[in-house]
Amino acid sequence: MTVFQLPVEVATFRHWLADLARRIPPGGGWYGVFAERDPEGLRACFAGTEILPWDIVESLLQDAGEADGGPFALRGRTLYAAATGAHDRRPGAAGALTERRALMERERRYAESRARELGALLRVTPAPGPDDTARLEHDLAWARDDHTRATARVADLTARLARLGERGEGATAPEPPPAKARRRPRGARYAWLDGAAEDQGPVAAPAPVPVPVLPAGGAAPRGARFGGAPQSAGAAPGGADPAALSEADAVEAGRAAANAVYALQRLRAQGRSGEAYALLCEALNGPPARLPALAGELHRAGLGADWSILLWEAASLPPGRLAAVAGVLADAGRPADCDQLLRQGVARPVEELAGACAALRAEGHHREVRALLTAFVRVRAPEDAARLAAEDPRGLTPQLLEAARAVSAARERDLLHALRVAGLAGT
Known part of the structure; x- marks a missing residue:
């Protein structure tokens, strides 16, 4: 039986990390947050099979009351650098680091967008109630924390890749022979794809276990939050009728x-x-x-x-697909879900929102267009509404004014002023 032995650098950092954990008072703190959010990941880091990101180490030092520039923390920083160096010399490490850096960069952009949207919601008129304000402020604080951590991890992963490149160890490992060509993926993760997915390229053969095949912890999700993946051939574009399901479908x-x-x-x-x-x-x-x-x-x-x-x-899907999902929810008798989706989408660029409105109108979802525009004028500045109107003056200007009127007379006046400044008041 083969016994896996940790590199001495990783083992030494692991012992230092265990010493740090013993210094943390029981209950609460950042340690409790990380243990609740990702218990398996934290266990892997304390076991030495993964390296704990340094921003998390800094939070644990804060829990333990250790100064960031103190001797204990400085020793940890030195051991961390040695451990990551040893960890990154493993076969295939460069590819894993590159993938993780791309994931963290998408996380950073997502957190930045989320913080902007929550900031806009906090400035909403009329003002939300005290409970809503507290919830939004709580969510905004977490979004900012996520952005700070993702930014730090991108920088750390970039430095680690640079060190690999300097040593000439940046080559990607060859593809394993562990792959089957042109086999359709199976399992609940792939239940949303149709037959066209058979041409997506080599995939690993599914394991015969009751839990469907899913990505490992280091794999990058490909959903809307991370920039989207190419639509399958069965996904209906904005102008089609995605709600039409046969009995078999x-x-x-x-x-x-x-x-x-x-x-x-x-x-x-x-x-x-x-x-x-x-x-x-x-x-x-x-x-x-x-x-x-x-x-x-x-x-x-x-x-x-x-x-x-x-x-x-x-809410982060491309405009046509956003409209398709909103239309499907409306047609299926889920108007509250549809409205929630549209409200969350109003932080997008005005060009994309104009495209979503056009796609919704093309499918006859005029109520959903009104819901989207009402949410837009409620949380976005009048100047933004004028820029949106400029994308389709004849179609959007009267609808935006109607939406502003539904919010408040003051919002309608502000929008009229912005339209005049933009030369669109007489449209």
Whole structure:
């Protein structure tokens, strides 16, 4: 039997980390947050199979009351540099670091966008209630923390890759012979893809286990939050009718939803939140018409929070696909979900929102256009509304004025002024 032995540098840093953990008072603090968010990842880092990101180490030092420039912390920094160097000399490490850096860069952009949107919501008129304000401020603080951590990790991973390049160790490992050509992926993660997915290229053969094949902890999710993946051929564009499901398709949508919820329950129970999140993102890559079935299954299983996560990710979809998902939800009798999706999408660039409005109108979803524009004028500046109107003056100017009038007389006056300045008041 082969026994895996940690490099001495990694083992030494692991012992220092264990010493740090013993200095942390029990209960609460950042340690408690990380243990709740990613217990498996934290265990792997304390076991030495992964390296704990330095921003987390700094938070644990704060928990322990150790000064960042003190002798204990400085020794930890030295040991961390040696451990990452040894860890990154493993075969295939350069490819893993490159993938993780791309993931962290997308996390950074997402957190930045999230913070901007929450800041806009805090400036909303009329002002939200005290509970809403507290919740938004709480979410904004977390978004800023996520942005700070992602920025730090991008810098750290970039430095580690640079060190590999200086030693000439940056080559990508050859593809394993562990791969099958042109085999269609199976399992709940891929239940949203149709037959066209068979041409996606080599994929690993599925393991014969009841839990569907899902990405490992280091794999990068490909959902809307991380820049989106190419749509499958079965995904309907904005101008099609994505809500039209045949009886057989409806049965298949129900089966896919049940499989996905089963997988989510298993993953949540095991604390594998990253893989659960990746599975939710994959749902957005398939036919939008399957989403209402997934919504129903999630709520029946008590996983309504996962449906909220999926709606948040959908708000970052390309304009045509955003409109397709909103239209499907409206047609399926889920107007509240549709409105929530559109409200979350109003932080996007005005050019994209104009495209979403056009796609919704083309499908006859005029109520949804009104909901989107009302949410827009409620949280965005009048100058932004004027820029949106300029994308389609004849179609959007009267609708934006109607939406502003529904919000308040003051908002309508502000918008009229902005339209005049932009030369659109007489449109």
